[in-house]
Structure formats: structure tokens, C-alpha cells
Amino acid sequence: MPSLKPALELLSHGAKVLNKSINKPIQGTIKNQKKFKTLTFYNLSDGINKLQLTDSCNLLKDRKLKLGEVIKINNYSLSDNPKFNEIITNNDTVIEITGPIDENDFPFKPKEKKTLKLLRDLPQYKFQSEYLSNLLKFRSLIETSLINYLSKEGLVKVAPPLITENDCEDGGETFQISTSASKNFFKPTSGSNKKNDKKTLPKLSNLTVSTQLHLEIMAQALQKVYTMTPCFRSEKSQTNRHLCEFWMLEVEMGYIDSVLDLCEFSEKMIKEVVKTLLTENKGLELISEYEPLESNEDKKDLSNIRRSDLLLQKWRKLYEVKWEVLEYGDAISLLQENIKQGKIQFENDNIKWGDELQTEHEKWLTSVYYKKPVFVINYPKVCKPFYMKQNKDSMNRDIVNNFDLLFPEIGEIIGGSLREDDYAILVQEMEGRKMDVSTLKWYTDLRKNGSIPHGGFGLGFERLIVYLYGLKNIKDAIPFYRSYKSSLKI
Amino acid sequence: MPSLKPALELLSHGAKVLNKSINKPIQGTIKNQKKFKTLTFYNLSDGINKLQLTDSCNLLKDRKLKLGEVIKINNYSLSDNPKFNEIITNNDTVIEITGPIDENDFPFKPKEKKTLKLLRDLPQYKFQSEYLSNLLKFRSLIETSLINYLSKEGLVKVAPPLITENDCEDGGETFQISTSASKNFFKPTSGSNKKNDKKTLPKLSNLTVSTQLHLEIMAQALQKVYTMTPCFRSEKSQTNRHLCEFWMLEVEMGYIDSVLDLCEFSEKMIKEVVKTLLTENKGLELISEYEPLESNEDKKDLSNIRRSDLLLQKWRKLYEVKWEVLEYGDAISLLQENIKQGKIQFENDNIKWGDELQTEHEKWLTSVYYKKPVFVINYPKVCKPFYMKQNKDSMNRDIVNNFDLLFPEIGEIIGGSLREDDYAILVQEMEGRKMDVSTLKWYTDLRKNGSIPHGGFGLGFERLIVYLYGLKNIKDAIPFYRSYKSSLKI
Numbered sequence: 001m002p003s004l005k006p007a008l009e010l011l012s013h014g015a016k017v018l019n020k021s022i023n024k025p026i027q028g029t030i031k032n033q034k035k036f037k038t039l040t041f042y043n044l045s046d047g048i049n050k051l052q053l054t055d056s057c058n059l060l061k062d063r064k065l066k067l068g069e070v071i072k073i074n075n076y077s078l079s080d081n082p083k084f085n086e087i088i089t090n091n092d093t094v095i096e097i098t099g100p101i102d103e104n105d106f107p108f109k110p111k112e113k114k115t116l117k118l119l120r121d122l123p124q125y126k127f128q129s130e131y132l133s134n135l136l137k138f139r140s141l142i143e144t145s146l147i148n149y150l151s152k153e154g155l156v157k158v159a160p161p162l163i164t165e166n167d168c169e170d171g172g173e174t175f176q177i178s179t180s181a182s183k184n185f186f187k188p189t190s191g192s193n194k195k196n197d198k199k200t201l202p203k204l205s206n207l208t209v210s211t212q213l214h215l216e217i218m219a220q221a222l223q224k225v226y227t228m229t230p231c232f233r234s235e236k237s238q239t240n241r242h243l244c245e246f247w248m249l250e251v252e253m254g255y256i257d258s259v260l261d262l263c264e265f266s267e268k269m270i271k272e273v274v275k276t277l278l279t280e281n282k283g284l285e286l287i288s289e290y291e292p293l294e295s296n297e298d299k300k301d302l303s304n305i306r307r308s309d310l311l312l313q314k315w316r317k318l319y320e321v322k323w324e325v326l327e328y329g330d331a332i333s334l335l336q337e338n339i340k341q342g343k344i345q346f347e348n349d350n351i352k353w354g355d356e357l358q359t360e361h362e363k364w365l366t367s368v369y370y371k372k373p374v375f376v377i378n379y380p381k382v383c384k385p386f387y388m389k390q391n392k393d394s395m396n397r398d399i400v401n402n403f404d405l406l407f408p409e410i411g412e413i414i415g416g417s418l419r420e421d422d423y424a425i426l427v428q429e430m431e432g433r434k435m436d437v438s439t440l441k442w443y444t445d446l447r448k449n450g451s452i453p454h455g456g457f458g459l460g461f462e463r464l465i466v467y468l469y470g471l472k473n474i475k476d477a478i479p480f481y482r483s484y485k486s487s488l489k490i
Numbered sequence: 491m492p493s494l495k496p497a498l499e500l501l502s503h504g505a506k507v508l509n510k511s512i513n514k515p516i517q518g519t520i521k522n523q524k525k526f527k528t529l530t531f532y533n534l535s536d537g538i539n540k541l542q543l544t545d546s547c548n549l550l551k552d553r554k555l556k557l558g559e560v561i562k563i564n565n566y567s568l569s570d571n572p573k574f575n576e577i578i579t580n581n582d583t584v585i586e587i588t589g590p591i592d593e594n595d596f597p598f599k600p601k602e603k604k605t606l607k608l609l610r611d612l613p614q615y616k617f618q619s620e621y622l623s624n625l626l627k628f629r630s631l632i633e634t635s636l637i638n639y640l641s642k643e644g645l646v647k648v649a650p651p652l653i654t655e656n657d658c659e660d661g662g663e664t665f666q667i668s669t670s671a672s673k674n675f676f677k678p679t680s681g682s683n684k685k686n687d688k689k690t691l692p693k694l695s696n697l698t699v700s701t702q703l704h705l706e707i708m709a710q711a712l713q714k715v716y717t718m719t720p721c722f723r724s725e726k727s728q729t730n731r732h733l734c735e736f737w738m739l740e741v742e743m744g745y746i747d748s749v750l751d752l753c754e755f756s757e758k759m760i761k762e763v764v765k766t767l768l769t770e771n772k773g774l775e776l777i778s779e780y781e782p783l784e785s786n787e788d789k790k791d792l793s794n795i796r797r798s799d800l801l802l803q804k805w806r807k808l809y810e811v812k813w814e815v816l817e818y819g820d821a822i823s824l825l826q827e828n829i830k831q832g833k834i835q836f837e838n839d840n841i842k843w844g845d846e847l848q849t850e851h852e853k854w855l856t857s858v859y860y861k862k863p864v865f866v867i868n869y870p871k872v873c874k875p876f877y878m879k880q881n882k883d884s885m886n887r888d889i890v891n892n893f894d895l896l897f898p899e900i901g902e903i904i905g906g907s908l909r910e911d912d913y914a915i916l917v918q919e920m921e922g923r924k925m926d927v928s929t930l931k932w933y934t935d936l937r938k939n940g941s942i943p944h945g946g947f948g949l950g951f952e953r954l955i956v957y958l959y960g961l962k963n964i965k966d967a968i969p970f971y972r973s974y975k976s977s978l979k980i
Contacts, residue, residue: 001747001943003713027745029940047713047744048644068940099941106939123704124932127711128940136712140647147637154538157630161970162652162720163665163735165978175653175667177697179724185734187977205978207667207697214613214970214980221617222626223493223537229720230652234669244675245653254537255517257491442614442980449596450519450558450618451589453491480651480704487677488655488695490704490932 002072003046004028007087011078021092025074026051029099030067031130044071047133052086054079059089063097068106068128070099116476117295123480123490131288136479138286139465145276146249147228149269155224155251160214162229163205166443168213169385170435173233174206175244207232210458213387213443215252216419219454220446223254228461236484240473241359241410243462245482251416252456259401260325262416262455263375266405267323270464274319277468283315284308287469294472311470323373323405326365329353329393331376334369335361344368353397354380357404362411373413377403386429389418389455403457407467416457423447492562493536494518497577501568511582515564516541519589520557521620534561537623542576544569549579553587558596558618560589606966607785613970613980621778626969628776629955635766636739637718639759645714645741650704652719653695656933658703659875660925663723664696665734697722700948703877703933705742706909709944710936713744718951726974730963731849731900733952735972741906742946749891750815752906752945753865756895757813760954764809767958773805774798777959784962801960813863813895816855819843819883821866824859825851834858843887844870847894852901863903867893876919879908879945893947897957906947913937 006024028044028051040060042053053073055061065071074094079086089095107122108114119126127133151157167174179185186204211227218225231248251269256262277283287308293300326334332353338344339351346360357365357376366374381390381398388400402417420426427444430437437444462477475481480490496514518534518541530550532543543563545551555561564584569576579585597612598604609616617623641647657664669675676694701717708715721738741759746752767773777798783790816824822843828834829841836850847855847866856864871880871888878890892907910916917934920927927934952967965971970980 001745003745027942029942047709047711070940070942099939101939105935124707124935125939127708133711136648136708137646139649140641143647144637144641147634151630151634156627157633158626158969159629159720159737161735161968161972163722163972163978164980166980173671175669175694177665177667179665181663181724181726182974185724185726185974186972187975204665217614218617218626218969219537221537221623230649232653234671234675236671236675245651247649255491255493445595445614449589449591449615450560452517452519452560478651479648479708482651482653482676484672484675485677488653490654490656 002026004044004049004051005046007051007076007078008049008085011082011085011087014082020077021075021090022078022087023075025072026076026087027070027072027098029070029128030065032067033065050085052084054086054088057089057091057093059093060095063095065097066101066103066110068108069097069101072096072098113296114292115295115298116292116473119292120473120475120481121487121489127479129292131290131292132476134286134288135465135469135471135476138283138469139477141276141282141286142273142465142468143228143461145273146269149272150226150251153224155226155253156218156222158215158218158222158225158227160208160211160218160227160229162208162211162232164208164214165205166208166213166440167206168208168210170433171209171233173235174209175232175234176206177204179204209233210248211250212252212456212458213440215250215456216443216446216454219252219254219456220450220452224251225253226251234484238484240475241463241466243474243478243481243483246478247461249459249461250456251459252454254452254454256418256455257453259377259403259416259418259455262418262457263323263325263377263403263405266414266416266457266459267373267375271319273464274315274468277315278312278319283468284312287311307470311468314470315468317372321372323375324370325375325377327393328357328376328379328399329395329397331357331361331365334365338369354382356383359411362404362406363409366406366411367408371408373408374406375403376406377401379404384417386433386435387417387419387426389420390425390429401455405457407463410463410467412460413463413467414457414459416455418453418455421447421451421453423451492516494534494539494541495536497541497566497568498539498575501572501575501577504572510567511565511580512568512577513565515562516566516577517560517562517588519560519618520555522557523555540575542574544576544578547579547581547583549583550585553585555587556591556593557600558598559587559591562586562588603786604782605785605788606782606963609782610963610965610971611977611979617969619782621780621782622966624776624778625955625959625961625966628773628959629967631766631772631776632763632955632958633718633951635763636759639762640716640741643714645716645743646708646712648705648708648712648715648717650698650701650708650717650719652698652701652722654698654704655695656698656703656930657696658698658700660923661699661723663725664699665722665724666696667694669694699723700738701740702742702946702948703930705740705946706933706936706944709742709744709946710940710942714741715743716741724974728974730965731953731956733964733968733971733973736968737951739949739951740946741949742944744942744944746908746945747943749867749893749906749908749945752908752947753813753815753867753893753895756904756906756947756949757863757865761809763954764805764958767805768802768809773958774802777801797960801958804960805958807862811862813865814860815865815867817883818847818866818869818889819885819887821847821851821855824855828859844872846873847896849901852894852896853899856896856901857898861898863898864896865893866896867891869894874907876923876925877907877909877916879910880915880919891945895947897953900953900957902950903953903957904947904949906945908943908945911937911941911943913941 032043075092076087405414465477522533565582566577895904955967
């Protein structure tokens, strides 16, 4: 059965068959129509190709075709203007509605504004929106471009498990798994179900919150590995920057001993992706000028700058400037100084060394002060997970060799570090945090038998999409979002 | 901190510094050692590169270096034979053990055979085995090659959710998800938790068994989509061909109306991957001649044919021959005929039209009769899931437009079909199977409003790896396996 391809192939070969009826049926969805007195234009799409149907014979006048319907056309004429992907009706043309719309069971009214709020929760129809389907193509381009780059750099793509006993971040925000097939579906590991006592639900195991600990095993053997997998966190966050199920690109590399090498690697990696967007307008081709509003109450942006121009400018800048590297201690001083001088006000104005940077601080550093991405390195140990490599800074304070990559508009997009490879320090840190060291013996073992220095990072893939496509809500960066208090529907 | 790279770079540039001590420290794991009277050879690896350390000065004689230990070497000499990646000790050479092995807490005894049975359950050490680490590189090559091919063919890589309410295959073999964060973490969907009553565990939702239904939504809008994600089935199978967590490549395409087109597409796709293996010996480079035995009781294969030659032969044949397409009805006749003639015996010898093909039948058709991959098409409706496009065959029996791709040695590797796009027939089928149609309204809606014909397939990725790498057990095709009655450990 045909898409729009048969006609487009003839047109692209400049077939001179103007007065002939073409007997190669085509099929596509009506995306738009424009009616004039003597003729009507229909824009058709098959998801990949576009074609204009010009009903110059007014054959369809009384058929009342609806947007979203799929039609099959045969015995049509080809336009003789090679600039247009256009076919024209003639008196032999046969048009059949192969995918009609049942008006009584269709969620959109004819003139209704399709806001993002409405589309987001209509999974079976949302991708008929050009904005959202282009967004999927954009996401695919970014993902495959990342995979290509990392493969070319010699990193091995590995598949860590999503069902796991570990809670890498030790934050307890995991989803638990069970099965009705059998209570003891997996063999219980001695000592590993300790936390279970506090919970009301029997569990088999967790869904992974990060695959890092597994990646460290493989980096020890293969040196450079990465994965791109779903990760799961049951955070009770209802913001426009959190998802419970998100995709993470995680990279882990052996024989790394400087956090600056990790910064350099991730800057180059993202810049390579941006370069793909800039190459042959690959990115711009996927930018819809028309961006649906969040809701009916939103005001349309009245500036005359085209969305594609704004994004092109953003990508170019991202690609061309050298990103900032800033010590955490200097970031705090900078914030304190500007607060003191009254140049900026934050909800949290009393920030001091040892505090987490809040999103408002991150956004100020990147969007206002540096106006570009910023690597903040060497955080206080207390702010960060147990596995980061420890150190002292010049003030003799406990820091870790880590980095957070902060992006304008959204804040943290990557978190990474060298990993503590000293067995004694690692175990001491875990005990200090009251972690059950016995359940992670396999992990501490990596520092005991054939240890190598290593480090890596995790990139929140949807956050990168948010920034590069200029989204307002991370829920649109993934085809079907899962977040706190959302309905699953499907 | 260095890997083996600094020395290899000097060697590859043909540095003529034979009698000079090189002050560029290198670091790697000892994979092998050979002792002679006056000198010892050590094979070092950093996971990517290999290097030979020749201790011609007998500096290490009394250090008792152990396999698996990581050493750092400085002030060494370079071999003057450009054929060898070799460095040589001199009297200035300094060797430090940066990753010692704690003999009291190391799972391998010095002369112990490292069988697959032993390695498989030692996650933190297993990838030190060259066979298993090469296997990961091989898997990565296959995966990225598939992704590249599909992107090149214009398919959009999409990310369907793994947390879902649907049980695509309606087999009930799902893992359930819960969280201690909140009982109503996701908004309940009315009517959708019906099955829950029978279960003892409260659940939020399922882990996906197949992303097909979500893909169908996106194929309707984007025409050609694919995904490569983990899928989960809580089957109580303890075989060498089942995993509970496995990766599936799923393809879904609009405007397809022949199952033969799907067969052709998948044949071409797999052949492109095999072509990558054959190109510049990319596949052979990752084949370890030494294959660990399954257990200490296994007998070593005494044939003199090298593993790499066997595999090369297999890949070439796979690439060069045209695969068979066989009607299900003809497959049954063929089996019956050969059973009747006494040419073959099966455990299930009483096979008739309407029965599932068992693995023993699939293996006979592929390994014995046709000696190549076989597409079996047009199965009886009763053997297959509700969503397959229905038809009648010449005997007026109810069949579906599907295909199973069977591979020699392993049986089914792909299952696919056209999808039923007639609303009335689909709903009738679901009702006939006592499915709750209301919970899948979003899915049946796809046939109501702007329906297009479409089809697709799912490839069990680990099974493809099993075949191409010549594995005996699917548990080795994934870095950390999850299967019934296995221990999770990590």
C-alpha cells in the first residue's frame, strides 16, 4: 500500500506527464486545507514526505474532508512546476477516505486551539502535531549523533541492568519491583534486603536510579564505556524539570585522573552534537516556527524574531565560545559578593561554603553572569554522593573531584566525578554515611583487586533536548512522560 | 594518569630511542606472563591497547607480580622492532604496583580454570576474561551498526516508556512496580487496575513486555520508527534461551500492507550488520580463539577448526544466501511428511495445523532441512496475539499476516506482523479473547481517527548476539543477566 512516495518519485524525476492520469495510488493525512472559490488546496503528509493536492476540478467540494483524515488518491495529474510537490485532480481522479475521522469520538473540535497542555495528555493524537512530531525527529538526531560520536571515540556501548539491588545515589527514591509469578523469583541475596523492613511493600528489587556502579565494573575491564538507558527516580517533584522515567547518557572511563579531562570530554561531546545541528541545516529543518502555547491563557510572544533564528543563534554561541570552569569555592564567593552589592536577590540569599547550589543560583551564574555553560568543579564532600574521589582544597576543606555542568535556562545538565579508588577511604566514607557496606562488597572489591583510577559522568538526556529545542517543559522532551501525580493512561 | 598509550604512541611513530630511558609513565593490567631463565615477558592491557613488557634485566624477579594486578612503569626502553608493541626494562626502570591483588579476598586460585559457570556469577571480575570483554565489544559493534543502518534508512529512534499500564502480549507475565514514596504516586486510571484484585501485591503499574503498542502511535505520525530498549518478562523459564530482562529492537512502519515487505526489510537489516562484521575483519578482531568451557566437566572440542574460521564461514553464508520464506501451512505439512517417512523424530510428533511450532521443530526446519534462516509466515490466528491483521487462507482457515524469523541453532529471533487496522475486527477479536477493551481505548482509537495500514517486528537482541558470536547460553550475551531463580547480586 502506498504512502506519498510514488507521486513524489515521479515529480522528482521531472516526469513530463502533465495531461496524463497517473495510475499509482498514493495515501496520506490531510494536515491543512485552504479553500478558494474555484479550487481547494490540501496539504498532505505521510509522516516523512509532504505533498500538495490541488483540487482544481472541485471534485471534493461536497465530500467535506476533515483535517486528520487519511485519503487515498488515484488517477491524478502531476504539476508541471518542479518547485512544487503538487498533484492536481482531473476528471478521472478517484479519492477514497481510507482513514476517516469519527467526529463523535475525536478529542479536537474543528477550530479549537491545540495547546501543549491539551496535547500532552492525548497520547494517541499528540504526534499529529507537527511541533511534537518534529521534536521526536530532533531528539532522534541528537541521540544518534551522540551514539555515533562516542563509538567513533572508541567507547563501547554496554547494557547495564535496570533491575538491580543497588540504589546508586543512596537517596531511597527508587521504584520497587515485584511479580505475581513467584515470591522468590530471584534468589534473595543475604543481607541485601535490609531496608525492606521499613517498607510496607514486599519487593524483589529496585529499578535503577543510575547505572554508574555497573559501568565502573566494565570501565575497569574495557577502559571506555557508555550507555544510554532509562533511569527511574520516584521523586515527588512536580516541576517542569523533573521526570520519574528519564533517559541518561552515562560515560565511564579508566585511567582518568583529572576532573578537567572529564569537563573537556563532555564539552567536546556536546559541541559535536551541536555541530551536527549546524551542518547542512539538519537542526533547522526540524524546527517548527509555530510553537503551540502552553495553555489558552498564555499570551503569544509578539516579538518578530523567528524561532529558528533564535535557536540558530543559541546553537552557534554554544558551539563557538569556550565554556567556563569555576571552582565551587569561587562560585560561592561570586554569589556572596553580588548579593552583598545588591546586584542580585535570591530566595536563598544566605548562601555559604558547604551549601548546595540551588537552581536559582545555577541559572544566575549561567544565564546572567557568564552567559554560557559553566563547569562548577570541586564541591564540598557533604554535598555529594559517597563514591566521589576525595581531596583537600587550599583552605584545607574536604572537597571531591567532581563537576556539575550548568546550562543557561535550566541549570544542571551533567554531573560527574573521579571515583574514589582508595579502598580504605571509600569504605570509611560509606560507614560514615551509615551505608550497609556488605551489600556493596562487589563495588568496594573493584578497589581491592587490580584497581585503576577512573571517572565518568551522567547526562540528563531530556534536559539537553529541552535546552537545544527551546522547550518550556521537560514533559515534552520524551514521547510519553512519567512524573509524580501524572496519569499513566497507557 | 596514563594508560599504555604514551608508550604505544612513541612506538607507532617509530621513535628511535633504543638506548634512552623514556620518562612517560604507563599503566596497565597484567594479563599473562611467561618466565624464562634470563628474562620474563608480561602481557599488559589497558582494556583497549596491548603491550609487552620484557624484563630483560630481571628487575621483577623477586616482586612476584600476579595476573590481574595493575602496574605503573617509568623509565623503560622501547623495542627497536616495529612489529612488536614492546617495552624493555633497563637499570633505571621503576615499577610500582598501583592495583595490587589481595590474595585473601580474590575469587580465583592461581591455576584454576575460569569456566563460564564461575565467571558468569562474579560480576566484578568476569570482564577481566578476554572472552567476555571481547563479547561486550562485539555486542556494541552489532548494536551501533543496527542503529546506524536504521537511521540511514530514515527511521526515527524513539523512546517509549518502560513504566506502562499495558501488557502488550496479554500474557500476564509482567513485573509490577510500586514505590514507598506514595501510594498514589501516579494518578490511577479508571478501570485500568482491574486485574489487580487477583494479586496479592498492590501495584502502580507494569514494566513493559514490548513497546509495540506505543510505537504504533508514533508510526502513525512519523511513518517509520524504531526503538532499542530493555523489555521485561517474568517467565519462569530456566533455559539457555530466556532472560527476564532483555533488549529488544522494535521497528514499526506505516503504509505497509504486505508481510513479505517486513520479511525483506528485516533480512536486509540483519545482512547489513553481518556485512559490518565482514568488513575489514571488524568481527574477527573481536573473536577470542580461547573460549572458556561451561564447566569443569565439559570436554574440550578436539576438532582442529579455529573458532574464528567457523564464525567467518557462518557469517558469510548468512550474508550470501537468500533466506527461505515458508507458509505456516506448508511448514506443518513438511514436518508431518518427514515424521511420517521416519526421517525425523520429535518429542512432539503429533503436530497439526493450529499448533504452535516448538523450538525442536524450528531448529529442524532451519538447521537440518533448509540449513539457513527461514521466515515462517501466516500463522493460525489462535497461535498469535490479538493485534495481528486477520485474513483467510486458501483453505478458508483463520490466519494472521505475520512472520516469525527462525534462525539455525536457536529458533525464533524475530516476530512481526501487519497490525489489524480495522476497528470493528480488532475490537471483536479483543472481546473474543475476554480482554478489557476499555483499558486499551487509546489503542483502538488509532483505527478510528485517521487510521493507516501499518506493521512491524521485534528482534530479540541477545538471541542475535548468541547466534553471531556462537554462544551456548544467552546469559553471556548481556553483561549482567536477570533470569528466573538467578541471584541479582548487584
